[in-house]
Amino acid sequence: KSRNQKGTSLSYFEVETDYQIQRELDIVNQLNYGLQNEEFTINLQPKVNLSTATIEGFEALARWYSPVLGPVSPAEFIPVAEQTGKISAVDNIVLKKVLQFQHERKSKGLKVVPISVNISPVHFYRESFVDDFISYVNLFDVNPEHIKIEVTESVELFDYEKAKEILIELKKCGYESSIDDFGVGFSSLSYLQQLPFSEIKIDRSFINGISDTSMHAVVQTIVQLATNLNMHAVAEGIETLEQFLLLQKMGCKTGQGYYFHKPMPIKEAEKLLDSIII
Numbered sequence: 001k002s003r004n005q006k007g008t009s010l011s012y013f014e015v016e017t018d019y020q021i022q023r024e025l026d027i028v029n030q031l032n033y034g035l036q037n038e039e040f041t042i043n044l045q046p047k048v049n050l051s052t053a054t055i056e057g058f059e060a061l062a063r064w065y066s067p068v069l070g071p072v073s074p075a076e077f078i079p080v081a082e083q084t085g086k087i088s089a090v091d092n093i094v095l096k097k098v099l100q101f102q103h104e105r106k107s108k109g110l111k112v113v114p115i116s117v118n119i120s121p122v123h124f125y126r127e128s129f130v131d132d133f134i135s136y137v138n139l140f141d142v143n144p145e146h147i148k149i150e151v152t153e154s155v156e157l158f159d160y161e162k163a164k165e166i167l168i169e170l171k172k173c174g175y176e177s178s179i180d181d182f183g184v185g186f187s188s189l190s191y192l193q194q195l196p197f198s199e200i201k202i203d204r205s206f207i208n209g210i211s212d213t214s215m216h217a218v219v220q221t222i223v224q225l226a227t228n229l230n231m232h233a234v235a236e237g238i239e240t241l242e243q244f245l246l247l248q249k250m251g252c253k254t255g256q257g258y259y260f261h262k263p264m265p266i267k268e269a270e271k272l273l274d275s276i277i278i
């Protein structure tokens with residue numbers, strides 16, 4: 001297909017190949033169908049306590065298998081969903097699956113641990129977000145402490161006053177929120193102190209470079225910052241024993257990463273959860 005069929009989302013700063021443009025168009029065209037036809041599933045990745053190596057909870061991650069396009073990664077479909085007004089639908093499919101899971105475990109009297117869902121900043125700042133979110137959770141009779149919200153640190157959407165208002169409202173109702181991918185997009189640290197996040201998730205790029213002396217210092221500083229602000233530090237993307245031990249030594253409480261567990265289908269996560277005694 002030719003270039004003149006492309007949409008308007010082409011960035012001025014990068015040259016996309018014909019293949020990328022076609023792929024993006026295909027995603028735009030299939031997204032609605034995929035959302036309506038149960039093509040989306042979730043994977044759960046354990047959040048591991050770094051002192052005891054036990055599972056504290058999970059993060060839910062959207063997965064899309066399109067019969068037409070094959071597997072499409074979040075890196076591909078999340079930006080498209082954000083640009084085409086479909087992101088709340090994506091977030092809510094994931095939320096619904098998590099709520100169904102938590103509801104089922106609760107009603108069977110099984111062990112329930114908190115599960116975090118990712119909420120796009122585009123969705124987070126929508127007028128009705130808090131009300132919609134809370135009524136949805138209530139509909140499934142899930143305890144607020146069993147659902148957590150992760151919002152990505154992003155400069156363009158960081159309206160501090162509004163963020164503060166939303167976070168306070170959520171907190172009042174018993175919901176904890178995390179700032180995701182911390183360290184790569186934040187403009188001003190002085191605002192962080194005013195935002196009632198309960199958790200700071202240190203971006204994977206920092207963990208990846210942690211054996212480097214200066215990066216080690218950066219991570220140590222973020223862990224200390226979290227402690228001083230009364231927030232919980234979580235390291236993303238732990239892939240090696242060395243990274244795990246360094247983070248443990250620094251006093252980072254929680255971690256996620258391939259070293260422990262990759263994101264897995266619900267059934268597998270459930271088996272894992274039932275196999276451990278907390």
Ligand code: C2E
Binds near residue numbers: 075120152237238257
């Ligand atoms: P995120 O929320 O920061 O999630 C962590 C990402 O890192 C996930 O990628 C996860 O699979 C990956 N990961 C975990 N451990 C490791 C590791 O040790 N090494 C490496 N290399 N990667 C690791 P995934 O699932 O592809 O998701 C990418 C991003 O897409 C997420 O980043 C999140 O920002 C977004 N996303 C995923 N699901 C949703 C959703 O339901 N709603 C929204 N709004 N965004 C979502």
Ligand code: MG
Binds near residue numbers: 059118150180
């Ligand atoms: Mg996340």
Ligand code: MG
Binds near residue numbers: 203
């Ligand atoms: Mg993250």
Ligand code: MG
Binds near residue numbers: 181
């Ligand atoms: Mg990330």
